[in-house]
Amino acid sequence: MSIVTLVSGGLDSTLVALLARDEGLEQYPLFVDYGQRAKDKELSACRAVLARLGLPEPKVAELSGFGSLIRSGLTDPTMRVLEDAFTPGRNLLFLLLASAYAVQRGADAVSIGLLHEDVSLFPDQTNAFLVQAEVMLSMSMGRKIRVIAPLAEFHKIDVVALAQEKGIVGTYSCHLGNDEACGACIACNEFKFEEA
Template identity: 65%
Template sequence: MSVVALVSGGLDSTLIAYLAIEEGVKIHPIFVNYGQRALDRELAACEGAMRKLGLELTVADLSGYGVLIRSGLTDPSLRVLEDAFTPGRNMLFLLVAAAHAYQVGADAISIGLLHEETSLFPDQTSAFLQEAEALISRIMGRSIKVLAPLADFHKDEVIALAKQKGVESTYSCHLGQETPCGHCIACNEFNVEEV
């Protein structure tokens, strides 16, 4: 099996890459620049993690998306916590990953969504993933599975497993500052220091 894995430099997607390699899955990591405020730090963390795993990272430059679809994740004039919903972002990610999967002959794509109880937005649910998989298979003309390997996990379990697997030097703050802000959605998930 081969998978196109959406990787962001954060803990969840980096852990997914580690687990895929451990299971002998051929992985094609892809990072999406959607115009996010944290682009530089996310990309640097992602490049470092993929290099450590011996994987070649593909970077999709869709930076214009963040100009068109403004949110606290893309526009510094908006509040990063209260204005975090970026409409269509996860569908955009899945579509780009699926198109890449089609090109490289991969069977599936993966995204780092956690347990549905932690969902804040409609594009973080199991129903969304099921419908996205059906749509992707239709528009690609062949079956491409949509996987969320951490869908049964809560953040504390992800942190524990990541420590066990030796995942380090990830970056998850939406502001992109050297020191994570401690207040955005990504930082609030932690309650402990980023690994």
């Protein structure tokens, strides 16, 4: 089986790519530039960590105009990164791009690093969303495309533990894109909640 792995340079997506590698899957990593504030840091971390893990360099889908049009705290520095974090359509956009790329590469599936549903903050992070997305994507691609969320039963504490066990280092998960993690965005707060 071959798979398009959505990668962001963060811990979750890096673990998804490593798990696919460990299963012996041929994979095509895909990084989406959707106009996110942290793009430069994310992409730099993504390239470096995938190289360290012996994984292919990610292809980059350059769609920064999405973030100009669909504003949120993740794309617009004038908005609040925590309170205004929901970016409508973002995960569907990711899956649509990954599915189209999968068709081009002859891959069977796409994977996304969503965690356990009980920590989902937005409607496009749920199991119901993934099931419906798979139906719609398969229909729009003209063939079956599986949508896989290998971490769907994981909480962040589980991801951190498994990533440490597998030696993953050098990821970047802050939504602001600064050299030092802000400690206040959703990505940073996930680590705090799990430590509590």
